[in-house]
Amino acid sequence: MELYVNFNLPKEAEEELGRYYKIVKGGDLSGVEVAFVYRLSPEELKKMPKLKFIQVVLAGLDHLPWEHIPPHVVVAGNAGSNADAVTEFALGLLLASYKRIIHYSEKMRRGDYDKNLEVPLLQGKKVAVLGLGEIGIRVARLLAALGAEVWGFARTPREGPWRFTSSLEEALRGAKAAVCALPLTRRTRGLIRYEHLALMAEDGVFVNVGRAEVVDREGALRIVKERPRFIFASDVWWGRNDFAKDAEFFSLPNVVATPWVAGGYGSEEVWRKMVMDAVKNLVAYATGGPVRNIARRDDYL
Amino acid sequence: MELYVNFNLPKEAEEELGRYYKIVKGGDLSGVEVAFVYRLSPEELKKMPKLKFIQVVLAGLDHLPWEHIPPHVVVAGNAGSNADAVTEFALGLLLASYKRIIHYSEKMRRGDYDKNLEVPLLQGKKVAVLGLGEIGIRVARLLAALGAEVWGFARTPREGPWRFTSSLEEALRGAKAAVCALPLTRRTRGLIRYEHLALMAEDGVFVNVGRAEVVDREGALRIVKERPRFIFASDVWWGRNDFAKDAEFFSLPNVVATPWVAGGYGSEEVWRKMVMDAVKNLVAYATGGPVRNIARRDDYL
Structure with a gap:
């Protein structure tokens, strides 16, 4: 053959x-x-x-x-095939952002030693995992092991140490953090819009390790500009490997960006x-x- | 009373x-x-x-x-009392450094989009946890859940999903990462010296969330200067809250520093x-x- x-x-x-x-x-x-x-x-x-x-x-x-x-x-x-690698990265992006490690590490480099930002506990807090595929399931289990109150969002119910919901609104409402590991399909393209992100806590952390296009670009830009305490952390960008197209995001202090390196790239x-x-x-x-x-x-x- | x-x-x-x-x-x-x-x-x-x-x-x-x-x-x-908080922070410091999230996020801010550094898998890799107290045990369990080959170092044997050793050398030899959660006592002061850090992998990541003085300051400085691929990530510094005393570290690209914010501070x-x-x-x-x-x-x- x-x-x-x-x-x-x-x-x-x-x-x-x-x-x-x-x-x-x-x-x-x-x-x-x-x-x-x-x-x-x-x-x-x-x-x-x-x-x-x-x-x-x-x-x-x-x-x-x-x-x-x-x-x-x-x-x-x-x-x-890349689920373990992407899971590690997703948890890293989440904790680096949520525990304000990126924030403080940038400040220390500049010689600014003020402890000006609260480092919240993850334990006991509502965290949404969007997409319960190979990556989402792993991330959700680890977040549960960390003691977070995990909400799992997917099309099809899956059991695990999380509360399942097929409502994006229910998953995100009041969440202190969210990890998006949805595949990009005709159903998920542009699924997560401004009004969804706005349901999260004022100082919420949204992490994307799936595909950029699952999130509406203008919605993401609006939320990070409107809410200085909100953090948008992502490994995937709308310009795909042409990162310059999304440079507008990278200069914002409440955006954490990596260049599509969580998996095989x-x-x-x-x-x-x-x-x-x-x-x-x-x-x-x-x-x-x-x-x-x-x-x-x-x-x- | x-x-x-x-x-x-x-x-x-x-x-x-x-x-x-x-x-x-x-x-x-x-x-x-x-x-x-x-x-x-x-x-x-x-x-x-x-x-x-x-x-x-x-x-x-x-x-x-x-x-x-x-x-x-x-x-x-x-x-x-602060073990859950410090555990979350320790895992965050480790993953932010190990998965090169700090490295890439700094590059992206500068508009440098080169994928110039390998993002290693943690799964299957040797990771040492130094100190098996309330924090060390929690960190070791989470690392085991991530699939790492965990080595636990302490004075007194404790069972868990790790290989126990009371030899610092055995714990660190060839380790790709280490998390130090040792208390500062007369036995641990200056315990970890250059020759111990040098046992780790060339691109190893050493994380400290215990007390700075457990690590020999000159040894730490020497290893990060000698090995550009080695990463020293710490929340605790020898100058305690007088961080300016350790500013020499913060300007090095392979040092990740936060200002003693993992726990109650x-x-x-x-x-x-x-x-x-x-x-x-x-x-x-x-x-x-x-x-x-x-x-x-x-x-x-």
């Missing part, structure tokens, strides 16, 4: 896949039945009329040209793990084993 | 103590049998010949004038909880109940 790969594979991945597939890296793709991709263009799709299965190395699938993918082609994502080690997890799924496809992370087409179209 | 109090009491604390003690705030201390203090001077001690019991509102007892306290006087500290809410926990102990002393956190005199003399 021919496998098209359009990004640099680590050697161990190439060796493993070579046992099950004939790897094709370009040229004539007319015999390709399976594609292992990072991004995928409509032009590449056109060259693969026999395509049956697309394995994406990233956890998110929002960037695929869905309208060009025929309905019979199965698409698998890679959720979970920030770490060779995590990237390698992501590739190898995806390789396992490709081997499962080739050998008739159970294939994980199959996308729901109607989430995107 | 007369109780001497030498700091501002919240109203609820004064009311509760008033039920069991006659509160004295200054003047004639000759009838005082119990003291509830923040700091205590040799001069104050001299005025209280009938003193039997000292309750300190702080978790640490290193600042007391031990050589002036008669051996028959029982001293109680307040360990545990950073939060009214935490301070109030500390006072009320200490009040409970004073009530126990007055009513013959079990008194907690009694200090071992030979830890300090």
